Amino acid sequence: MIEVKHLAKRFAATVHKERRARQRDVRESDGWFHAVRDVSFSCAPGEVLGLLGPNGAGKTTTLRILSTALRPDAGSAFIDDIDIVADPIRARQRVGFLSGSTGLYGRLSARENVEYFGRLHGMAPARLKQRCDALFEQLDMHAYAHKRADDLSTGMKQKCAIARTVVHEPQVVILDEPTTGLDVMSARVLLEFIASYKALRIPLIFSTHHLHEVEKLCDRVCIINRGRSAFNGSVAELRELGGSHDLYDAFVHVIKQEN
Numbered sequence: 001m002i003e004v005k006h007l008a009k010r011f012a013a014t015v016h017k018e019r020r021a022r023q024r025d026v027r028e029s030d031g032w033f034h035a036v037r038d039v040s041f042s043c044a045p046g047e048v049l050g051l052l053g054p055n056g057a058g059k060t061t062t063l064r065i066l067s068t069a070l071r072p073d074a075g076s077a078f079i080d081d082i083d084i085v086a087d088p089i090r091a092r093q094r095v096g097f098l099s100g101s102t103g104l105y106g107r108l109s110a111r112e113n114v115e116y117f118g119r120l121h122g123m124a125p126a127r128l129k130q131r132c133d134a135l136f137e138q139l140d141m142h143a144y145a146h147k148r149a150d151d152l153s154t155g156m157k158q159k160c161a162i163a164r165t166v167v168h169e170p171q172v173v174i175l176d177e178p179t180t181g182l183d184v185m186s187a188r189v190l191l192e193f194i195a196s197y198k199a200l201r202i203p204l205i206f207s208t209h210h211l212h213e214v215e216k217l218c219d220r221v222c223i224i225n226r227g228r229s230a231f232n233g234s235v236a237e238l239r240e241l242g243g244s245h246d247l248y249d250a251f252v253h254v255i256k257q258e259n
């Protein structure tokens with residue numbers, strides 16, 4: 001179970017004075033930029049939660065907090081009842097986190113990259129081999145398993161990063177824009193992969209800008225706008241808001257209401 005309550009995170013404001021005068025953001029005050037101001041959501045075992053929001057809304061910052069890469073300034077977050085602020089190491093062991101900026105080791109092959117992370121997590125060799133075989137099959141990566149990461153395409157790299165994220169069989173999975181750079185067929189493989197976590201009863205959160213992915217996969221949705229959760233509920237509940245039963249209209253309605 002993942003539970004996030006009233007999270008907040010601010011950064012020192014770096015915007016040039018002149019630009020700030022022209023484009024004042026409500027999240028800026030006293031030299032601080034409040035990237036995340038009040039975000040709450042939960043995701044239970046067997047649920048997939050979609051995190052939506054305009055560019056710069058605070059999705060990545062929220063997910064980085066949840067993965068323990070960033071410490072929140074306020075609010076709380078629990079992973080299976082483990083307080084991520086009080087006990088970040090134990091929380092981190094349970095999480096598989098795909099960040100948009102995680103690089104691969106270019107000189108290692110796709111398979112070696114994934115195996116390396118399995119070893120870092122202390123996996124036994126036989127189990128690691130079994131797990132890698134299964135992941136490369138499930139994500140359709142056999143054709144380039146032995147290619148150097150440097151020589152992989154963007155989509156191949158992304159799949160490799162995803163395999164690496166979950167190699168240690170985490171109890172919760174957090175994916176930041178996982179379908180970025182994937183072609184239609186690869187995105188389909190990945191969406192099936194995400195759906196498989198429902199059956200495993202492992203909570204999975206992913207951020208996306210693609211509403212059809214939300215439609216296909218998500219049980220729950222959290223829309224973040226300007227650092228605040230502007231909607232929390234089921235896909236069916238979100239659909240009701242737009243007046244046309246269309247997720248696109250509902251999303252626009254939520255954002256417009258907040259602005």
Ligand SMILES: Nc1ncnc2c1ncn2[C@@H]1O[C@H](COP(=O)(O)OP(=O)(O)OP(=O)(O)O)[C@@H](O)[C@H]1O
Binds near residue numbers: 011012035053059062
């Ligand atoms: N380390 C940082 N220092 C200063 N500002 C930051 C930092 N990290 C994020 N921000 C700012 O916080 C805001 C939220 O960024 P974040 O990456 O969380 O948005 P996002 O919702 O993931 O956006 P996108 O959909 O474009 O990926 C942005 O305005 C960003 O510039």
